[in-house]
Amino acid sequence: MAGDEERDDTITTPGEVVGHFSSLIPGRGTYLCHKNHRDIYASLTGHCKITPPSPTSTDKRSTIEIVGHKSHGAIPETGSIVIARVTKVMSKMASADIMCVGAKSVKEKFSGTIRQQDVRATEIDKVDMYASFHPGDIVRALVLSLGDSRAYFLSTAKNELGVVSAQSTSGSGDTMVPISWTEMQCPTTGQVEQRKVAKVV
Known part of the structure; x- marks a missing residue:
C-alpha cells in the first residue's frame, strides 16, 4: 500500500500487511509488527485511509488507518x-x-x-x-x-x-x-x- 491516495476501496482484513514503517505511520486500526518493526498490519476489517503529514510536522510520513469498518465497539490498545x-x-x-x-x-x-x-x-x-x-x-x-x-x-x-x-x-x-x-x-x-x-x- 503506497502512494498519496486518500482512500483505497479494497477491503482490508485483519492480519493483512498494509504498509511499511519506513514510509507510513500506523494509525487507528493498524499495528506495527513487533518482530521486525517494519511491516504495518491491519487489525480491523475496512478500507485503508492515508492522511498526509501536516505542513508543520517534522515527520514527513503519511498516516495510514483503517476506516469504514463495521465494528464500533472498543478496540484494545497498549496500556488498556x-x-x-x-x-x-x-x-x-x-x-x-x-x-x-x-x-x-x-x-x-x-x-x-x-x-x-x-x-x-x-x-x-x-x-x-x-x-x-x-x-x-x-x-x-x-x-x-x-x-x-x-x-x-x-x-x-x-x-x-x-x-x-x-x-x-x-x-x-x-x-x-x-x-x-x-x-x-x-x-x-x-x-x-x-x-x-x-x-x-
Missing part, C-alpha cells in the same frame, strides 16, 4: 485494561478472548496471550501456568503490546490484575471466592484451587 476469558492454558502461556476494554465491550474478536513472564512481578521463573489460570476463568489484564498473529500480549503482573471470576472444577460449578493472592475456594464444597487472583479494587 481489559477483561478476557481464558480459552486455553499451556506450560508457557495462556490464551484468552478479550471481551471488554475498560467498561466497553468489544464487537470483534480480539485474542490475547498471557506469557509465563507476564503472570506476576516476582519469582517469574517459578510461575506455574496451570496453577495460575484455568479455561473459562475471567481475568483482568493490562495490554502490553500486539504480539504474534494478532494476539495481544497481556499482563497480570500487578496486584489488581489476574483472575476476577472462576468456576469451581469440583463438580458444583459454583463461582469461587478468593481467599488469598494465590487461592480461590468453592463455597459449596470448600475445595481450594490455585489461581493468580486479582486484588479487589
Whole structure:
C-alpha cells in the first residue's frame, strides 16, 4: 500500500500487511509488527485511509488507518485494561478472548496471550501456568503490546490484575471466592484451587 491516495476501496482484513514503517505511520486500526518493526498490519476489517503529514510536522510520513469498518465497539490498545476469558492454558502461556476494554465491550474478536513472564512481578521463573489460570476463568489484564498473529500480549503482573471470576472444577460449578493472592475456594464444597487472583479494587 503506497502512494498519496486518500482512500483505497479494497477491503482490508485483519492480519493483512498494509504498509511499511519506513514510509507510513500506523494509525487507528493498524499495528506495527513487533518482530521486525517494519511491516504495518491491519487489525480491523475496512478500507485503508492515508492522511498526509501536516505542513508543520517534522515527520514527513503519511498516516495510514483503517476506516469504514463495521465494528464500533472498543478496540484494545497498549496500556488498556481489559477483561478476557481464558480459552486455553499451556506450560508457557495462556490464551484468552478479550471481551471488554475498560467498561466497553468489544464487537470483534480480539485474542490475547498471557506469557509465563507476564503472570506476576516476582519469582517469574517459578510461575506455574496451570496453577495460575484455568479455561473459562475471567481475568483482568493490562495490554502490553500486539504480539504474534494478532494476539495481544497481556499482563497480570500487578496486584489488581489476574483472575476476577472462576468456576469451581469440583463438580458444583459454583463461582469461587478468593481467599488469598494465590487461592480461590468453592463455597459449596470448600475445595481450594490455585489461581493468580486479582486484588479487589
